[in-house]
Amino acid sequence: MLSRFPVDRQTAVWMFLVAATVLTAVVGLEQHGDTAAVGLLLLAIAFVKIRLVALHFMEIREAPLPLRLLVEAYVGVTFVALVVIYLVA
């Protein structure tokens, strides 16, 4: 079915997201030793992924600046808050 689609920007993003999901799952499930570093890596990748979904799937990259800033702020602030909780709590 997918072979009928041209590999456009959004399909390329989808391919990246699926690949990142499988790879990070393997890293997450096989983790040994320094779990904090792995945890932070997994958290960072998750937020890269949701930013890609917002920009390319929800078309926020074409949105007026105030809306784009709101979404970028959500991604940034939530990520930083979770990192702080992860490291401090």
Add this chain to the structure above:
Amino acid sequence: MSIETAPVDDAPREGTRAAPAPRADGKRIPGEEGLWVFILGDMAVFALFFGTILVTRGEDPAMFASAQHELHPWLGIVNTALLLTGSLFVIHGLRRLGDGTPAASRLFGLTLLTAFGFVAIKATEYTLLVDEGFNGGTNDFFMYYFVFTGIHLAHLVIGAIIVVFLIRTARRPKLTPGQRKFAECGAIYWHMVDLLWLVLFPLLYLIR
């Protein structure tokens, strides 16, 4: 099917009469403004859920890790792939909307299948866990696991109902600007369900 014709000056093009005038900077609000109040509000509530999960982990890392170990991560991974793929079908369906072919409704139909797949896998996960003796009362991890994945599942079911309407809308030979806008809003909602799972999944299944 579609034949490009040069628009005649002063004659409103089909399907654009109710559309707002294009902005000078070429930017446009995906869906509509009111939808984004809801989307960002919902995402903010989920941000609190995300924080709650990590606070619970911080309070008792050993309990969190051992409870997390009982989950079935590969089912969660398949569900992540299903949601992402459903999003891809929505994007392509939206692109084919109103092109005079059944492509859009079929693509939205495929999204609906991914939603059914997600629900079936989630139901399997819940059943496996309960059979293995874990439920919302087992400990804080499982309470939040069932509550937050349950709330997310409710969002997904609403998304699936919206997709049913998208399939019906896509079957119309001609779409009004309002119907097109509805389809765009429905697509954004689906992507939000996808986006929220992309954080919920690693927090519950992977991050120790």
